[in-house]
Amino acid sequence: MDAVHIIEVGFGCKLPPLFRMSGPHLTLVTGATGHLGANLVRRLVQQGERVRVLLRPSSDPRAVDGLDIERAIGDIRTPVALANAVKGCTRVYHCAARISITSGGEREIYETNVLGTRNVLAAAASAGVSRVVVTGSFSAVGHHRDRPSDERDPFDPFAKALPYERSKAAVEHECLKAVADGQEVVIAISCAIIGPNDFKPSRMGRVIQDFARGRMPAYIPGGFEFVAARDIVQGHLLAMDRGRPGQRYIFSTEFVTVDTLMQWLEEITGKPRPRLRLPPPVMAAIASVASPVMSTFAPHRPQRLTPGAIHLLRMGRRADCTKAKQELGYAPTSVKEAVREAHQWFH
Numbered sequence: 374m375d376a377v378h379i380i381e382v383g384f385g386c387k388l389p390p391l392f393r394m395s396g397p398h399l400t401l402v403t404g405a406t407g408h409l410g411a412n413l414v415r416r417l418v419q420q421g422e423r424v425r426v427l428l429r430p431s432s433d434p435r436a437v438d439g440l441d442i443e444r445a446i447g448d449i450r451t452p453v454a455l456a457n458a459v460k461g462c463t464r465v466y467h468c469a470a471r472i473s474i475t476s477g478g479e480r481e482i483y484e485t486n487v488l489g490t491r492n493v494l495a496a497a498a499s500a501g502v503s504r505v506v507v508t509g510s511f512s513a514v515g516h517h518r519d520r521p522s523d524e525r526d527p528f529d530p531f532a533k534a535l536p537y538e539r540s541k542a543a544v545e546h547e548c549l550k551a552v553a554d555g556q557e558v559v560i561a562i563s564c565a566i567i568g569p570n571d572f573k574p575s576r577m578g579r580v581i582q583d584f585a586r587g588r589m590p591a592y593i594p595g596g597f598e599f600v601a602a603r604d605i606v607q608g609h610l611l612a613m614d615r616g617r618p619g620q621r622y623i624f625s626t627e628f629v630t631v632d633t634l635m636q637w638l639e640e641i642t643g644k645p646r647p648r649l650r651l652p653p654p655v656m657a658a659i660a661s662v663a664s665p666v667m668s669t670f671a672p673h674r675p676q677r678l679t680p681g682a683i684h685l686l687r688m689g690r691r692a693d694c695t696k697a698k699q700e701l702g703y704a705p706t707s708v709k710e711a712v713r714e715a716h717q718w719f720h
Contacts, residue, residue, distance in 0.1 A: 483536070503558075595630070600708075
């Protein structure tokens with residue numbers, strides 16, 4: 374193991390010498406402190422890859438502490454920081470995003486998700502990176518009530534959508550523009566992630582925590598496509614190794630109803646589910662009043678059931694992963710086991 378040189382970054386900061394893994398390739402991961410990024414970085418390190426992560430100056434580094442990686446400090450909204458972070462890298466996983474299921478913050482969402490992706494791709498092109506895998510969102514795939522959605526379904530700009538959902542559709546346009554300019558870019562579309570190494574934690578992580586602590590007063594029926602953390606990581610690796618440039622691949626594990634999730638959590642935690650099972654229209658009416666108030670007077674307090682979250686649960690969107698299975702060899706595992714692993718990790 375050799376000590377690495379100090380990396381100059383866009384904020385005028387310098388990092389102390391770190392250690393890098395021996396090997397021919399250096400991979401950059403953005404969004405390494407997020408749920409997906411934390412699991413992806415661990416998998417890459419386990420495989421013996423040299424990994425560099427891009428961390429914002431304000432990021433909580435717990436997700437990468439103790440890992441044998443390089444760190445670069447910067448923001449994807451800052452081209453100079455990206456240019457330094459991508460130096461010497463042959464591959465990039467762009468997982469960073471501003472995720473939100475509430476209204477507001479449109480400018481920050483746009484600048485981070487859309488312009489940030491443009492900056493990452495431009496920096497990768499200038500540095501001669503061989504391939505970039507960009508994390509997409511199932512919310513940017515068209516919805517059909519009579520069949521599961523697949524990669525051929527375009528985002529509907531006239532449908533009700535949150536700023537985050539619209540931004541992820543625009544992210545895909547940035548990827549396709551880069552492909553048209555000759556870059557190798559593959560889009561790995563993620564559904565709601567469940568699993569360990571959920572440091573922030575994610576929305577689903579907070580649901581598991583609340584249930585285990587007896588702090589969930591009620592729930593509403595519905596369902597969504599979930600992906601185990603190990604599965605979405607595997608999907609990104611497959612997209613990098615086998616994906617066709619300019620293509621999008623949906624990665625899901627299985628569709629799970631909220632009632633089934635409550636049953637699993639009862640078995641896993643030994644705690645009873647909430648007694649109140651509220652009708653979605655009732656909860657939607659409550660959330661439509663409560664969410665704007667909380668966004669105004671308690672903007673940093675996590676909101677569990679926002680109007681956007683309720684809308685997504687009521688849609689019952691289903692995913693068709695046939696393309697990823699046939700072209701990439703994707704083999705999803707089990708959401709229930711992912712819930713169990715998440716609970717064990719939190720515990």
